[in-house]
Amino acid sequence: MSINEQSVGGILDAVGGKDNVVSATHCVTRLRLALDDEGKVDKEALESNDLVKGFFSANGQFQIIIGPGTVERVYDKFVDIAGIGRASKEDVKKAAEKHLTPLQRLVKTLADIFIPLLPAIVTAGLLMGVNNILTGPGIFYPNKAFIDVHTNWKDFADIINVIANTSFTFLPGLIGWSAVKKFGGSELLGIVLGLMLINPELLNAYAYASAQLKGTIPHWNLFGLQVQKVGYQGQVLPILIASYVLAKLEQWLNKRVADTLKLILVAPIALLVTGFLSFIIIGPVTFAIGREITNGLVFIFNHYALLGGLIYGGFYSVLVVTGMHQMFLAVDLQLIAQTGSTFLWPILALSNIAQGSAALAMMFVAKEEKLKSMSFTSAISAYLGITEPAMFGVNLRFRFPFISSMIGAALAGGWITMQHVRAFSVGVGGLPGFLSIITNKWGAFFIGMAIAIIVPFVLTTILARTRKIDV
Structure with missing residues (x-):
């Protein structure tokens, strides 16, 4: 599609002119704008513009659908005509946040944490689907899986399963990286925190229910305080809350510890304190909340x-x-x-x-x-x-x-x-x-x-x- 200055200028005029544009960036298909007043948008003018395939407002951003490839060239002309600097997605998000309600801020926070993880999660899902085809009975042969008949494919399927399961096995590490980054802390510490919560020394979360029935849950004895020695494999809430605590504690320490001592004090103290809080308070409480939420949803979908x-x-x-x-x-x-x-x-x-x-x-x-x-x-x-x-x-x-x-x-x-x-x-x-x-x-x-x-x-x-x- 040819990009002419008049069409791009038409987009700028339709969104209220350059004085109404706080910042602008783009993704694969859309212009993402932070506008001062979305009420000034001329929707009819946008709909009649040949470059525009649609538009909507979400999370405080006004987003105009252009299409892959074309959007980059439209963006280049847009910022030139508007006379504004090129902004990153984070710049636009920050500029748009002033229009958000508390609920929208919460949703946006979760989106900012989980959207970067989607490539790993979706890829894992697709690979697990391939493994599912190879190992699922009744797909190619009655009551038998493909690998049961063609046994030379069994190890091939097993390797696919290992690759696919990695994202879910180490999910707290991925969430820790993304969440701590979002909350303003060190991503590396976030990874360590996430992996700490699934350390092999801990009771695997998937075995928690059976261990609870048998009364075999291991404990630490902290000067008389019994703390369950439990991991949080696959859990979301424990690492989300722990990541917030870690990031805020790290920020607090960075403001108060001298530069010469930051390397040897900030990270160790932040991780140690967050670790103890995670095992003593955050983990058990959020694990219980997560289980109740899940049980509630399962009840609804089982009975209604x-x-x-x-x-x-x-x-x-x-x-x-x-x-x-x-x-x-x-x-x-x-x-x-x-x-x-x-x-x-x-x-x-x-x-x-x-x-x-x-x-x-x-x-x-x-x-x-x-x-x-x-x-x-x-x-x-x-x-x-x-x-x-x-x-x-x-x-x-x-x-x-x-x-x-x-x-x-x-x-x-x-x-x-x-x-x-x-x-x-x-x-x-x-x-x-x-x-x-x-x-x-x-x-x-x-x-x-x-x-x-x-x-x-x-x-x-x-x-x-x-x-x-x-x-």
């Missing part, structure tokens, strides 16, 4: 499966719009750690597919070539797990495709929860999502996929015809 699936499936896309969906990655990881699987993530995968199907339907009912092209490309993106172009560029713009996708996702979510479909890992939230599903539930999940594809497509088409949408 249809209702839970309908609500979560129907409103997951609304959570995406508000940005609150980022909180549920932590919930998925907690479910996997405690129960070995998650019933929430499969619903996410179907919600993404439903968004893609609604956008695909718009390609057939639309008359405008730009909208047809945008609908098709955004549908493909959603089917592969990236819903932003479809959701914000097409479905929310016309509303009825978005509502159609919500209905389709709700029905699909209700179906798979009634069938007790679970995923053993977080993977790609679209058509490839079946790779993360436990193999004996593939059939039920494929039916759910069919619902998520057909219902939004049919509903969007019918509503477009009955409402006589002329676009």
Whole structure:
């Protein structure tokens, strides 16, 4: 696509001019702007701009969907015309924070911690899916796994499993790195803190329940105080809270310890104090909270499966719009750690597919070539797990495709929860999502996929015809 100064200037004018732009950066597909007043945005002018495929506001940022590759060239011209300096994503995030409510700040904090971990987590999920295909019985042969028939593949599958499980095995180390960095501490100390919580000398968290029943949980005796010698493998809350404490303690010490002594005092004291607090208070308390949250969710989905699936499936896309969906990655990881699987993530995968199907339907009912092209490309993106172009560029713009996708996702979510479909890992939230599903539930999940594809497509088409949408 050719980039001309007039089109880029049109974007600048539509967002209120250069005086309204506090800072600007870009990601793979979007311009990300911190605006002084979003009320000055001319949405009609943006929609009519050939470069713009959609726009939305989230976490205090006004984000304009341009597309991969093109967005870099648009950004270069944008900052030149606006006469503003190039900003990093962190600069824009900080500039946008003044517009956030306390809840939005919490969601943004969780997003900033977990989004950098997604490549490792999703990659692990995909590789576990490959291992699942090789080791799952009944996929290629009745009641037998592929490696049972072709035994020379067994070690190959085992190596894949080791590679895939690494991210989940050392998850507290990954979270410790990202969380301490977010809270303003030393990332290296965050890694050490996370690995400390899963030290092999500790009782593995996965063996905690059985050890508790047998009364064999090991303890430290700290001058009469009995402290459980337990690790926190796969746990999210303990390392999140401990990382916050570590970062703030490190900052406090850095302000008070002389420069000549910082190297030998700050890190050791911060890690030692946080370590003791983690094992004595933070770990036991947050571990218990995490277990109760998980037990509550499991109870709801076990006893009210249809209702839970309908609500979560129907409103997951609304959570995406508000940005609150980022909180549920932590919930998925907690479910996997405690129960070995998650019933929430499969619903996410179907919600993404439903968004893609609604956008695909718009390609057939639309008359405008730009909208047809945008609908098709955004549908493909959603089917592969990236819903932003479809959701914000097409479905929310016309509303009825978005509502159609919500209905389709709700029905699909209700179906798979009634069938007790679970995923053993977080993977790609679209058509490839079946790779993360436990193999004996593939059939039920494929039916759910069919619902998520057909219902939004049919509903969007019918509503477009009955409402006589002329676009």
